[in-house]
Amino acid sequence: MNQASTYNKEAFLQVLHDRRSIRRYDESVKISKEEMTEILASATKAPSSVNLQPWRFVVIESPEAKAKLASLAWFNQRQVETSSAVIAVFGDLQNLNYLEEIYSKAVELGMMPQDVKEQQVTSIRSLLSGISEQGNRDSVMIDSGLVSMQIMLTAKAYGYDTNPIGGFEKDKIAEAFDLDKNRYVPVMLLSIGKALDNGHQSYRLPVEQITEWK
Numbered sequence: 431m432n433q434a435s436t437y438n439k440e441a442f443l444q445v446l447h448d449r450r451s452i453r454r455y456d457e458s459v460k461i462s463k464e465e466m467t468e469i470l471a472s473a474t475k476a477p478s479s480v481n482l483q484p485w486r487f488v489v490i491e492s493p494e495a496k497a498k499l500a501s502l503a504w505f506n507q508r509q510v511e512t513s514s515a516v517i518a519v520f521g522d523l524q525n526l527n528y529l530e531e532i533y534s535k536a537v538e539l540g541m542m543p544q545d546v547k548e549q550q551v552t553s554i555r556s557l558l559s560g561i562s563e564q565g566n567r568d569s570v571m572i573d574s575g576l577v578s579m580q581i582m583l584t585a586k587a588y589g590y591d592t593n594p595i596g597g598f599e600k601d602k603i604a605e606a607f608d609l610d611k612n613r614y615v616p617v618m619l620l621s622i623g624k625a626l627d628n629g630h631q632s633y634r635l636p637v638e639q640i641t642e643w644k
């Protein structure tokens with residue numbers, strides 16, 4: 431039997447269709463470190479370019495950290511103040527640093543033969559060392575966008591809601607949370623918590639308008 435047929439399509443589509451940006455949360459709800467770790471672990475099943483997983487997260491949940499974030503979050507104060515946490519998603523431009531670790535671990539866990547690893551690590555290193563800074567940055571941003579989406583959907587499956595936030599001080603956020611701003615590029619903030627309202631419906635362009643079949 432095709433494995434796909436064992437998935438519950440309706441349940442999955444329900445998560446997709448029910449996700450909406452939520453900007454007001456129940457302030458009394460905290461998400462435990464264990465549960466947040468589970469959500470992030472599932473979300474990081476996201477694909478990434480040559481599996482380098484360049485996403486990095488800062489979970490901002492303490493009152494002090496939230497106050498610091500609020501000063502950088504422009505018109506998004508309410509999400510910062512009322513959410514259980516805000517996950518700041520960054521992309522690590524030095525993603526090659528993790529190449530050896532990721533591929534060695536795959537061998538150790540029986541996911542890949544040693545000789546395939548050696549060959550892949552060599553070719554990825556040469557491929558990526560020839561890529562431009564902008565090309566690397568684009569790739570890191572694409573991968574980090576994919577994991578961000580997966581965080582939002584995973585959160586929904588856990589009974590939480592989210593809001594992706596791009597309106598914040600991108601040139602100040604890394605340093606505010608003790609990261610090297612030349613290495614870690616801000617991708618987006620994701621507020622997460624128990625919804626206090628239903629958000630808004632929003633229109634989607636019809637598929638016929640945005641798609642060409644050749």
Ligand SMILES: Cc1cc2nc3c(=O)[nH]c(=O)nc-3n(C[C@H](O)[C@H](O)[C@H](O)COP(=O)(O)O)c2cc1C
Nearest residue numbers: 449450451453506593594595596597618629630632
């Ligand atoms: C990259 C990105 C940045 C966004 N920035 C903000 C933001 O700064 N503030 C906000 O309230 N919503 C923000 N949004 C949420 C969008 O407004 C929202 O996703 C869109 O209107 C569709 O609504 P929905 O998420 O409820 O489906 C952002 C969404 C994305 C993907």
